[in-house]
Amino acid sequence: MSEPLLLFRGIEKSFAGNQILKNVNLSIYPGKCILLSGKNGSGKSTLLKIIAGLETPSKAEIEFSGKSHSWKSVIRSIRKNIIYLHQQPYLLSGTVVSNVAYGLRFTHLNRTQRSDSLKEALEWAGLADVANKQAKTLSGGVQQRVAFTRAWILKPKVLLLDEPMANMDYESRMQACDLLKRMKSEGMSIVVTGHDADIFDGLTDKHFHLTEGKLES
Ligand SMILES: Nc1ncnc2c1ncn2[C@@H]1O[C@H](COP(=O)(O)OP(=O)(O)O)[C@@H](O)[C@H]1O
Numbered sequence: 001m002s003e004p005l006l007l008f009r010g011i012e013k014s015f016a017g018n019q020i021l022k023n024v025n026l027s028i029y030p031g032k033c034i035l036l037s038g039k040n041g042s043g044k045s046t047l048l049k050i051i052a053g054l055e056t057p058s059k060a061e062i063e064f065s066g067k068s069h070s071w072k073s074v075i076r077s078i079r080k081n082i083i084y085l086h087q088q089p090y091l092l093s094g095t096v097v098s099n100v101a102y103g104l105r106f107t108h109l110n111r112t113q114r115s116d117s118l119k120e121a122l123e124w125a126g127l128a129d130v131a132n133k134q135a136k137t138l139s140g141g142v143q144q145r146v147a148f149t150r151a152w153i154l155k156p157k158v159l160l161l162d163e164p165m166a167n168m169d170y171e172s173r174m175q176a177c178d179l180l181k182r183m184k185s186e187g188m189s190i191v192v193t194g195h196d197a198d199i200f201d202g203l204t205d206k207h208f209h210l211t212e213g214k215l216e217s
């Protein structure tokens with residue numbers, strides 16, 4: 001494999017004296033997908049949030065471009081390339097198109113570029129037909145695709161998905177998996193948590209299991 005994009009080393013995390021993560025190492029490669037499984041409460045969400053810069057580890061180093069840094073000293077600069085998506089997509093009240101457009105407010109695109117980018121994204125995700133529907137009235141699977149698309153349009157280097165398929169039927173899972181495969185083929189790195197490895201068939205390149213605070217392959 002090529003060089004990792006980011007290597008998280010020696011992640012430790014305790015909550016109130018209870019150690020959740022013990023010396024966890026995780027390498028994220030460009031255009032590859034890692035599946036992280038583990039029973040409820042094993043620390044999957046905590047690990048994703050540490051990678052996303054949303055939770056502070058007790059200890060962690062991050063290596064990139066051949067250098068090691070403390071988590072604290074570099075997380076601010078790397079987290080703009082990382083998007084974390086919750087299991088329950090946070091959608092705004094409003095249409096699908098306004099939800100997808102939301103992320104673009106933080107970019108430097110002008111009006112025409114935004115409109116082109118939006119159109120491309122909705123077509124890319126197969127959401128053009130529902131573009132003007134109220135997002136929250138759509139099925140869980142479609143809502144999750146709206147959330148994926150809102151992330152994709154910002155072109156993060158790393159996408160972290162916390163149990164994205166938990167409330168989806170078979171067909172929605174296939175559609176969501178298809179979008180994720182296309183994100184990967186564009187070079188995006190994905191870390192996804194879930195219980196059932198079969199759901200992610202053809203998507204994941206590496207599977208780790210979190211048990212008693214340790215990551216096992
Ligand atoms: N903010 C928090 N404060 C205290 N304990 C927490 C917090 N977040 C998670 N935990 C605890 O850490 C453990 C791991 O939680 P979590 O990372 O959500 O696991 P998973 O996502 O695998 O279900 C659980 O025992 C949970 O109760």
Ligand SMILES: [Mg+2]
Binds near residue numbers: 044045046162
């Ligand atoms: Mg969780």
